[in-house]
Amino acid sequence: MLLIHCPYCEEERPEVEFAGAGEAHIDRPKDMNAMSDAEFEKFFFIRDNLKGVNYERWRHIHGCGRFFNAVRDTVSDKFLTTYKSGEKKPDPAKLKTGKGAK
Amino acid sequence: MRNYSVFSLAREALLGHKGWKEQWRSPEPKKSYDVIIVGAGGHGLATAYYLAREHGITNVAVIEKGWLGGGNTGRNTTIIRSNYLYDESAGIYNHAIKLWEGLSQELNYNIMFSQRGVMMLAHNVHDVQVFKRHIHANRLNGVDNAWLTPEQAKEFCPPLNISKQARYPVMGAALQRKGGTARHDAVAWGYARGASDRGVDIIQQCEVTGINRDASGNVTGVETTKGTINAKKVGVVAAGHSSVLMQMADIQMPLESFPLQALVSEPVKPIMPCVVMSNTVHAYISQSDKGELVIGAGTDQYTSYSQTGGLHILTHTLDAIVEMFPIFSRMKMLRSWGGIVDVTPDRSPILAKTPVSGLYVNCGWGTGGFKATPGSGHVFAHTIARDEPHEINAGFTLERFRNGRLIDEAAAAAVAH
Numbered sequence: 089m090l091l092i093h094c095p096y097c098e099e100e101r102p103e104v105e106f107a108g109a110g111e112a113h114i115d116r117p118k119d120m121n122a123m124s125d126a127e128f129e130k131f132f133f134i135r136d137n138l139k140g141v142n143y144e145r146w147r148h149i150h151g152c153g154r155f156f157n158a159v160r161d162t163v164s165d166k167f168l169t170t171y172k173s174g175e176k177k178p179d180p181a182k183l184k185t186g187k188g189a190k
Numbered sequence: 191m192r193n194y195s196v197f198s199l200a201r202e203a204l205l206g207h208k209g210w211k212e213q214w215r216s217p218e219p220k221k222s223y224d225v226i227i228v229g230a231g232g233h234g235l236a237t238a239y240y241l242a243r244e245h246g247i248t249n250v251a252v253i254e255k256g257w258l259g260g261g262n263t264g265r266n267t268t269i270i271r272s273n274y275l276y277d278e279s280a281g282i283y284n285h286a287i288k289l290w291e292g293l294s295q296e297l298n299y300n301i302m303f304s305q306r307g308v309m310m311l312a313h314n315v316h317d318v319q320v321f322k323r324h325i326h327a328n329r330l331n332g333v334d335n336a337w338l339t340p341e342q343a344k345e346f347c348p349p350l351n352i353s354k355q356a357r358y359p360v361m362g363a364a365l366q367r368k369g370g371t372a373r374h375d376a377v378a379w380g381y382a383r384g385a386s387d388r389g390v391d392i393i394q395q396c397e398v399t400g401i402n403r404d405a406s407g408n409v410t411g412v413e414t415t416k417g418t419i420n421a422k423k424v425g426v427v428a429a430g431h432s433s434v435l436m437q438m439a440d441i442q443m444p445l446e447s448f449p450l451q452a453l454v455s456e457p458v459k460p461i462m463p464c465v466v467m468s469n470t471v472h473a474y475i476s477q478s479d480k481g482e483l484v485i486g487a488g489t490d491q492y493t494s495y496s497q498t499g500g501l502h503i504l505t506h507t508l509d510a511i512v513e514m515f516p517i518f519s520r521m522k523m524l525r526s527w528g529g530i531v532d533v534t535p536d537r538s539p540i541l542a543k544t545p546v547s548g549l550y551v552n553c554g555w556g557t558g559g560f561k562a563t564p565g566s567g568h569v570f571a572h573t574i575a576r577d578e579p580h581e582i583n584a585g586f587t588l589e590r591f592r593n594g595r596l597i598d599e600a601a602a603a604a605v606a607h
Contacts, residue, residue: 108491133444133591137433
């Protein structure tokens with residue numbers, strides 16, 4: 089079971105308190121009617137599914153209930169950091185050695 | 191290839207079993223092939239086998255990063271059934287069942303196919319309605335599936351607890367009698383032996399690191415850890431790593447890869463006569479011929495390539511098993527393991543041509559690809575050989591996520607993943 093640091097509660101809690109919510113930083117389109125089929129496919133179905141450092145959303149559903157983002161390595165399953173929704177993507181190169189690495 | 195028969199067995203028994211030959215060759219890769227299959231799991235090996243047998247294309251290499259059948263082929267719970275809801279699914283899974291039925295004879299290899307029946311339990315009114323809908327849809331598609339009362343379910347599977355006092359009492363079951371299990375390793379080995387005998391090179395311990403294309407974008411081969419290997423056609427059959435491989439050809443896939451776990455108990459005498467699956471309490475169980483209870487757990491909720499899942503997923507499944515079969519409550523579990531499954535948004539596979547000329551993909555089998563192995567390989571070989579899909583896999587395109595013609599089997603999976 090993963091241990092996940094909720095950036096709102098500011099503590100590490102077991103995975104069963106959280107719900108995974110898929111890839112992060114996918115902007116919801118402002119006008120879906122204006123999208124082409126290819127654009128909609130990319131937004132709705134296509135996923136990076138990276139082997140390695142991945143950006144993903146989590147929800148602290150049995151805690152504060154809020155969505156937040158995480159950087160996690162999908163080979164080791166280790167979190168590099170978690171951060172609040174709306175914050176910019178952290179640079180993973182800095183995370184591995186810098187502050188926030190766990 | 192040496193034919194296996196009672197006579198060859200008897201002969202070897204008399205001669206001290208010194209005459210058995212290796213079952214497939216392990217050649218060094220040639221400079222070029224007509225077709226390269228990436229991934230030597232059941233689906234990839236079956237594809238190579240049918241390319242050689244049905245289409246006369248024998249200059250084929252199957253390239254495998256690890257060892258043959260060491261991915262999801264050797265990690266699944268070996269359940270075979272075809273009682274899916276939609277016409278396309280009924281087509282491909284039933285095609286597979288028909289091939290399973292004659293496969294041991296065809297391959298001259300005992301794959302231990304056992305049509306012991308797959309029973310899916312209903313625990314609430316919704317389950318009852320959904321399963322009855324499935325049964326009617328299956329019957330229209332020529333797929334056997336029948337409704338059982340709780341008493342009939344217990345008669346079919348005596349260890350089952352049908353007590354009304356259970357937290358989720360059994361309200362009935364859908365039974366596909368033609369469903370069952372097969373020996374997963376033997377499926378990979380049998381196809382490997384058959385393909386190798388027909389001239390297919392199976393190259394293990396060789397990782398594909400790139401997909402090469404010419405100036406006009408056509409596939410010209412692959413880069414591997416054993417050097418460049420050329421081919422005009424490349425079929426990617428890489429399960430959990432499909433996204434990674436397709437990105438080498440600049441194709442972004444509608445896939446997510448999740449860990450899926452299974453476990454086995456200590457071996458015991460025969461007690462489970464069939465396969466039992468339950469969506470609502472989330473568990474599926476059968477007994478191997480070795481005597482182990484083979485139990486399938488769920489997927490983790492995050493994407494991963496680690497081939498490891500969380501322990502709480504396993505304990506959740508065992509809670510359900512003990513609820514359905516209180517008699518197993520003191521069984522010891524021996525081993526658990528994980529595989530990486532590639533899941534599509536509509537929970538149906540992709541067996542298709544791609545936007546890159548000469549590149550074909552067979553992926554997205556998610557949590558239940560083993561059952562389709564022969565059918566999948568058969569129609570994928572057709573797709574590669576003819577450069578057009580077989581009528582059975584015509585609907586399983588990559589474009590369906592763009593044009594909306596989904597094959598939405600999410601509700602038809604035997605367990606919710």
